[in-house]
Amino acid sequence: MSVKTMKLCILGFGAVGTGVAKVVSMKHDELIEKYGLDLVITAISDRSGAAINNDGLDPELALETKEKTGKIAEYPEFGVAGIDGIGVLNEVDYDCLVEVTPTNVDDGEPTQSHMLKAFEDKKHVVTSNKGPLALNFKTLVKAAEDNNVIFRYEASVGGAMPVINTGSESLAGNTISSVQGILNGTTNYILSRMANEGSEYESTLKEAQELGIAETNPYQDVEGLDAACKIVIIANSLMGWDVTLADVDRTGISNVSSSEVKAAVDDGYIIKLIAEAADGKLTVAPMMVKQSSPLAVNGTLNVTTFKTDLADEVTVIGFGAGSIETASAILGDLVYVGKHGGE
Amino acid sequence: MSVKTMKLCILGFGAVGTGVAKVVSMKHDELIEKYGLDLVITAISDRSGAAINNDGLDPELALETKEKTGKIAEYPEFGVAGIDGIGVLNEVDYDCLVEVTPTNVDDGEPTQSHMLKAFEDKKHVVTSNKGPLALNFKTLVKAAEDNNVIFRYEASVGGAMPVINTGSESLAGNTISSVQGILNGTTNYILSRMANEGSEYESTLKEAQELGIAETNPYQDVEGLDAACKIVIIANSLMGWDVTLADVDRTGISNVSSSEVKAAVDDGYIIKLIAEAADGKLTVAPMMVKQSSPLAVNGTLNVTTFKTDLADEVTVIGFGAGSIETASAILGDLVYVGKHGGE
Numbered sequence: 001m002s003v004k005t006m007k008l009c010i011l012g013f014g015a016v017g018t019g020v021a022k023v024v025s026m027k028h029d030e031l032i033e034k035y036g037l038d039l040v041i042t043a044i045s046d047r048s049g050a051a052i053n054n055d056g057l058d059p060e061l062a063l064e065t066k067e068k069t070g071k072i073a074e075y076p077e078f079g080v081a082g083i084d085g086i087g088v089l090n091e092v093d094y095d096c097l098v099e100v101t102p103t104n105v106d107d108g109e110p111t112q113s114h115m116l117k118a119f120e121d122k123k124h125v126v127t128s129n130k131g132p133l134a135l136n137f138k139t140l141v142k143a144a145e146d147n148n149v150i151f152r153y154e155a156s157v158g159g160a161m162p163v164i165n166t167g168s169e170s171l172a173g174n175t176i177s178s179v180q181g182i183l184n185g186t187t188n189y190i191l192s193r194m195a196n197e198g199s200e201y202e203s204t205l206k207e208a209q210e211l212g213i214a215e216t217n218p219y220q221d222v223e224g225l226d227a228a229c230k231i232v233i234i235a236n237s238l239m240g241w242d243v244t245l246a247d248v249d250r251t252g253i254s255n256v257s258s259s260e261v262k263a264a265v266d267d268g269y270i271i272k273l274i275a276e277a278a279d280g281k282l283t284v285a286p287m288m289v290k291q292s293s294p295l296a297v298n299g300t301l302n303v304t305t306f307k308t309d310l311a312d313e314v315t316v317i318g319f320g321a322g323s324i325e326t327a328s329a330i331l332g333d334l335v336y337v338g339k340h341g342g343e
Numbered sequence: 344m345s346v347k348t349m350k351l352c353i354l355g356f357g358a359v360g361t362g363v364a365k366v367v368s369m370k371h372d373e374l375i376e377k378y379g380l381d382l383v384i385t386a387i388s389d390r391s392g393a394a395i396n397n398d399g400l401d402p403e404l405a406l407e408t409k410e411k412t413g414k415i416a417e418y419p420e421f422g423v424a425g426i427d428g429i430g431v432l433n434e435v436d437y438d439c440l441v442e443v444t445p446t447n448v449d450d451g452e453p454t455q456s457h458m459l460k461a462f463e464d465k466k467h468v469v470t471s472n473k474g475p476l477a478l479n480f481k482t483l484v485k486a487a488e489d490n491n492v493i494f495r496y497e498a499s500v501g502g503a504m505p506v507i508n509t510g511s512e513s514l515a516g517n518t519i520s521s522v523q524g525i526l527n528g529t530t531n532y533i534l535s536r537m538a539n540e541g542s543e544y545e546s547t548l549k550e551a552q553e554l555g556i557a558e559t560n561p562y563q564d565v566e567g568l569d570a571a572c573k574i575v576i577i578a579n580s581l582m583g584w585d586v587t588l589a590d591v592d593r594t595g596i597s598n599v600s601s602s603e604v605k606a607a608v609d610d611g612y613i614i615k616l617i618a619e620a621a622d623g624k625l626t627v628a629p630m631m632v633k634q635s636s637p638l639a640v641n642g643t644l645n646v647t648t649f650k651t652d653l654a655d656e657v658t659v660i661g662f663g664a665g666s667i668e669t670a671s672a673i674l675g676d677l678v679y680v681g682k683h684g685g686e
Contacts, residue, residue: 023516171671294640314503317659335515
């Protein structure tokens with residue numbers, strides 16, 4: 001098998017970016033053996049600046065530098081302090097942008113500008129970043145198409161849960177009439193514990209925060225904004241809709257009481273924060289799900305059920321968050337780009 | 344978008360083959376619009392012979408002919424009585440073989456010869472046929488590779504449940520350490536009813552036969568042979584094992600009693616016919632599954648859970664049988680071949 005080198009520019013070096021570096025390091029030799037794909041990281045950026053080396057950075061040294069100093073710009077010899085994402089893209093030699101900067105759901109920046117620049121420069125893009133996808137999906141897809149490059153974003157919806165690949169590849173040729181899912185692990189964890197233990201929302205949230213499952217500011221999760229972004233991406237990319245975050249009718253879980261949860265359980269149901277695209281409408285809200293339904297998954301699991309004309313119902317379940325789990329979805333996309341992205 | 348014509352030779356015109364013809368007919372214009380893929384059926388065969396027209400058969404006329412006469416050889420003008428599969432492959436102009444003849448788990452013939460001939464003739468192959476895949480997986484994959492053509496078989500494991508695509512594409516780069524699944528809908532239906540209704544095996548099987556869910560000769564399903572074929576295909580294609588049907592330690596469901604089923608339910612479990620590839624061993628046997636597990640799906644649903652090093656656990660659920668559901672998986676593979684199979 002001939003070996004193809006693919007140079008990666010990683011913008012963002014938080015939980016997801018460090019996961020990608022770990023996975024690329026861990027799987028480097030195996031990917032060459034299995035797919036003839038030699039992944040080389042030529043740039044990594046964070047708020048401090050970047051490390052850039054067109055001959056390839058050492059992912060382990062990058063991770064060590066980040067862990068010790070908190071700044072990738074401290075990377076020996078090849079660190080560049082203060083350079084921003086666009087600056088990095090102007091400097092570095094790369095084939096595929098891995099855009100994993102923090103999600104911004106207000107205007108999608110600077111991620112959107114990073115991705116548009118990469119497309120214009122005829123580079124492939126793989127991302128986990130929901131913001132610009134939930135705000136300006138069509139613009140991004142058209143830019144990729146116009147420049148004849150590949151744009152993949154499996155990790156943006158539910159981490160390692162294979163939603164986009166299933167909807168676009170396995171169900172190719174199907175018409176997806178509706179989608180229902182639990183697209184946020186934090187709220188599923190809270191609701192699952194409330195159902196199992198009869199606990200109240202506030203105390204359960206507090207425990208989830210102590211365990212690091214909920215963030216200190218849990219707003220985006222518990223008020224359904226994270227799930228709303230994801231159902232928008234699903235509707236646009238897999239159902240051909242043309243919608244944005246503002247089109248989602250959204251209710252969070254902060255008003256769900258333990259007595260409601262208990263009453264549902266007694267009737268054979270369970271209350272879940274369901275994101276739904278059906279009948280032209282997008283909804284995120286607490287809903288009753290039958291305990292015997294494939295949707296009734298517990299803990300931090302995510303789940304998505306597609307209703308289709310040919311395959312009937314297809315469901316995928318997986319972990320929607322986690323550094324390595326999300327990096328796994330990015331790696332799947334990178335292997336796709338390596339296989340199908342030309343030279 | 345440029346439109347690419349892909350000529351299909353369909354060998355086998357039973358439940359799956361007629362499903363493929365229906366789906367190709369129903370989705371023809373949509374596939375052109377969505378993927379620039381013009382699917383043209385140039386041959387269809389069954390036991391009676393074949394219909395062959397290098398300019399394209401009319402799928403609706405083929406379905407009507409089959410329904411009225413039971414014989415595709417009766418197709419007006421282009422029917423050929425008595426010709427066998429190899430004969431058809433010698434006659435017809437095609438790009439992709441759709442091999443959907445009945446499964447033979449004894450020696451995999453004549454399917455295996457059909458597929459090997461197609462590969463030698465530099466044709467792509469899409470199949471739902473478990474037999475040769477469970478018996479001689481490596482031979483077939485090597486023949487496809489040697490001839491630089493695409494070989495896809497999503498429909499061979501669990502119909503519309505996207506096992507192969509998830510394991511090979513979404514989980515690319517992952518090491519799959521173990522797989523557990525319910526890979527047979529008939530047995531899942533019987534065990535689900537026994538659990539829900541407290542009924543005995545024999546009477547439940549009889550009802551399933553009356554409903555057309557179990558076959559008159561249910562041996563391959565209830566004794567786990569069908570599930571065994573599928574776990575062999577999973578282990579070979581997604582886990583890199585080199586195993587065959589004889590390597591499966593297999594126990595069917597005919598000795599499962601209603602009292603065992605009830606005892607499991609009372610303890611929060613449910614008895615399922617689980618196919619497992621773990622620790623170098625292949626097993627098909629009735630096992631206890633927690634009712635809260637993603638594996639605990641009911642009715643005729645199939646399910647597969649992958650345990651992996653990066654993505655942790657990923658589960659897919661779908662209908663493992665049905666004419667149109669199986670054709671849906673074949674269509675997904677055909678779109679893949681159309682996209683990536685060159686001119």
